[in-house]
Amino acid sequence: MTGPQAGFERRVQSALEAAPSRIPVVLGGCGTGRTWLLQRLRDRAGRSAAQYIDVERCATTPERFLQAVTASSPFPWHGGGRTPATAREAFDALRAFFDTARAPGGEPCTFLLDEVLELRTFESFPGLRHVLRDLIESLSASANRFVLTTRYVARAHRLLRDATSRFEVMHLPPLSAADVTELLAPIFDGYEQMPTDDRDYLGRTVQALTDGRAAYVRAIGETMAQMGRGADPISALTALLTTDGALNRWCRFCYELRLHRARGYGALKAILDILAEEEPLTLTEISLRLHRTPGSTKDYLSWLEDVDLVTSRQKRYSFTDPLLRLWVRLHCRPTPPLEEDVAREVQRYALARVPQPEPAAALAYAGMEATPEERKGWGIIEID
Numbered sequence: 001m002t003g004p005q006a007g008f009e010r011r012v013q014s015a016l017e018a019a020p021s022r023i024p025v026v027l028g029g030c031g032t033g034r035t036w037l038l039q040r041l042r043d044r045a046g047r048s049a050a051q052y053i054d055v056e057r058c059a060t061t062p063e064r065f066l067q068a069v070t071a072s073s074p075f076p077w078h079g080g081g082r083t084p085a086t087a088r089e090a091f092d093a094l095r096a097f098f099d100t101a102r103a104p105g106g107e108p109c110t111f112l113l114d115e116v117l118e119l120r121t122f123e124s125f126p127g128l129r130h131v132l133r134d135l136i137e138s139l140s141a142s143a144n145r146f147v148l149t150t151r152y153v154a155r156a157h158r159l160l161r162d163a164t165s166r167f168e169v170m171h172l173p174p175l176s177a178a179d180v181t182e183l184l185a186p187i188f189d190g191y192e193q194m195p196t197d198d199r200d201y202l203g204r205t206v207q208a209l210t211d212g213r214a215a216y217v218r219a220i221g222e223t224m225a226q227m228g229r230g231a232d233p234i235s236a237l238t239a240l241l242t243t244d245g246a247l248n249r250w251c252r253f254c255y256e257l258r259l260h261r262a263r264g265y266g267a268l269k270a271i272l273d274i275l276a277e278e279e280p281l282t283l284t285e286i287s288l289r290l291h292r293t294p295g296s297t298k299d300y301l302s303w304l305e306d307v308d309l310v311t312s313r314q315k316r317y318s319f320t321d322p323l324l325r326l327w328v329r330l331h332c333r334p335t336p337p338l339e340e341d342v343a344r345e346v347q348r349y350a351l352a353r354v355p356q357p358e359p360a361a362a363l364a365y366a367g368m369e370a371t372p373e374e375r376k377g378w379g380i381i382e383i384d
Helices: 006-017 034-045 062-071 087-100 116-124 131-140 153-159 177-183 196-210 214-227 233-240 246-261 265-277 283-290 294-306 322-331 339-353 372-377
Strands: 023-027 050-054 110-114 145-150 167-171 310-313 316-319
Touching: 006 023, 006 034, 006 145, 006 167, 023 153, 034 050, 034 110, 034 145, 062 087, 087 131, 116 131, 116 145, 116 153, 131 153, 145 153, 153 167, 153 294, 177 196, 177 214, 196 214, 196 233, 196 339, 214 233, 214 246, 233 246, 233 339, 246 265, 246 322, 265 283, 265 294, 265 310, 265 316, 265 322, 283 294, 294 310, 316 322, 322 339
Parallel strands: 023 145, 023 167, 050 110, 110 145
Antiparallel strands: 310 316
């Protein structure tokens, strides 16, 4: 098992192969690679022995979710002859399917439930007040294997507070600089003369810009490949954050999704605006800028923490995802940013995060002397 985060993947696999198997609950924010991990686990187990389910995509009603899961499953379902009469019956049938389904030969099978906390939406249906608690209880007693993921770290910890020891919480780590370098290897292959030290520095640069989030790393890598020889990560990030850029759309999705899962939509956006201008800030500093009482501001901040948009360290609040903070600075304004606005903000962001190279490091591809623009792209940022 090789590749980025191979050590973490082995840890998850070991939990599945234990006797009795444990249930990994993989926690990680938007873009950290949870889906990528589950898909590799499915391919490793074989598609006849494992079923991947993107809960977020198909959790509509209990009845339709049951139908979607069983219709796409490689495992036979023996309850399809009877249509559930209520939402409760449909949910109980789903739990029975997770418990009794078997792989070929009667062996236990594996269910990979991506963004499992989305099943909480079923709690608005009659008779389903404790969907997640009931699901956790039934999975813990099953002979089958399960891997659960969610982007909502705080909510998952609360849910599993009283769960059995079979559940093992695993925080998906950010990609290291070495992981990033490995992930970007196909791009490096186009630059045969690039020294190893330059490849390592490029990996460290991208890791710093992305905070090690796999989705951001891959987006920068793909954009650099499209830009061709001489492309650099800062220019790629600038392009990705323009109005038509892919990371603009991705960050908007993550931003709106989390806010809609929280309470106090407008006030929460205001706090994120405040933190985008300056962070970290204390509760008092935020409440003064928000023109709200410290009590109500504390509630708002707790709701932001509940969906992992902000983090508190030593009573000072900041964005959990630094790149999302940059996006808010750029795009949560009355008019879309101009390209020069994006370039300026990305340069400022990079200056604060990118490690400066050794003076003797070769910075231009193929050993050529670096131009001022290339120096900026590689992280040597010269401010007039």
